[in-house]
Amino acid sequence: MTVLPALLLIVASFFTSMLTASFGIGGGLVLLSLMTYVMPVAALIPVHGAVQFGSNAGRALLQRRFIAWRELAAFVAGGAIGAFVGAHMVIRLPDSWLQLALGLFILLVTWAKLPKVDRLGLGLFAVSGAVTTFLTMFLGATGPLNAAASEKTFPDRRVMVATLAALMTSQHILKVLAFGAAGFAFFHWLPLVGLMILTGFAGTKLGLILLGKLPEQAFRTILRWIMTVIAIDMVRRGLGAF
Template sequence: MFEILLPAGVPPMIALLLIAVSFVTSAFTAAFGIGGGTVMLGALAGAVPPGVIIAVHGLVQVGSNLGRSYVQRAHALWPLVARFTLGSLAGVALGALFVVALPERVLLGLLGVFILAMAWIRKPRIPGLASTGLLIGGALSTFITMFVGATGPFVQALLLPLNLEKRQLIATHAVCTTIQHLLKVFAFGLLGFSFADWLPLVAAMILSGFAGTLAGTRLLERLPERWFLLTIKLVLTIVGLDLLRRALL
């Protein structure tokens, strides 16, 4: 019976593994804001056909980030979210036009360099970063997510210079990435991708992810601010270096 609910080519054991991975990655992202989406992308890359990875990943991330946004909604800074969303609308429209035209290596390399720079290079105080910067960053990150899927570290790096309190940072990041992935799923639907066969598996992954979000949120409340910021920088560094590695292969 379980096999009937699964997409063609996905064995039951692989499906159960993806459901478990969804719990772990959602817990990590709820606690640290980043990393989970990238790990989930890697898990999908080893389990599902290449042509559906980005679209299915986007649908899973909508559910995961939506649950995180709900749980942490009281701390989200909505004016920042609104500016990011305006930029994202432009980014998804442009990405839909070029989704099959640009080389992935170039985008991976640029994303890796940006993440490393935002994590470790001291940023000057620039007037308007919270407004214009989020508009541009929303457009650029949403454009890139159409090609490489997991741009959560990009969005996190974009928010870091604003010196938000840890709960504000995680909650605002959650809402921004929810909107970004939702726009991506909508765009892939317009481009002809059929999500119907994947809905039962994705629904199970989303439920598992929500349980992980609740567990990760409890960890966030107990995590000292200093260790929180250090962990984010270390994760950003690992992700950035891995993106450069993939760009050079």
């Protein structure tokens, strides 16, 4: 990769991390979209996973007192199964099918009047960990899907953002380990990944300041519309491939 595209990604990591820290989601998908223009396809998902691991780990560290640890443990247990299965998949579903299905599902969870659910149980968090970790091996960014579940479970926005960061940290490290075991050479990408993690951490700190100033209702409204825009774009890309 030449210097200019690398600098673009390093700067983008700051702003996308700020977006995610402020509203819980969005930054990972935006960053992945930018990376598709400047990176080889074979390196896209592994490198994005390594960067997102660092970004989410920094956010989880800064907000560790708000993490729901029991739900995180259940998610990790399921996620380990999902990563193992995903790493050994021989047949891969078309990305367009997955994007279309995920986009429609996120729209359904975000806007449909579903039966009231006060919170997801530990069993459902384990299932969520298995399914979304499996999917992230192919799609790269499943944050909106995890956010849809977390938004229904945690009424405090700080608990939601912190726990979601911890969930995504575990998911991305499982993905990195799976790709490493499959033979991907992360070493060649370490300088870029390291710089993107550093600028991402700076963006996270600024985003958390914005999070603390947002009223709860405003946070929920903005989050819902961010999820809607992302879901519609996923549906658009899915339909565009047919």
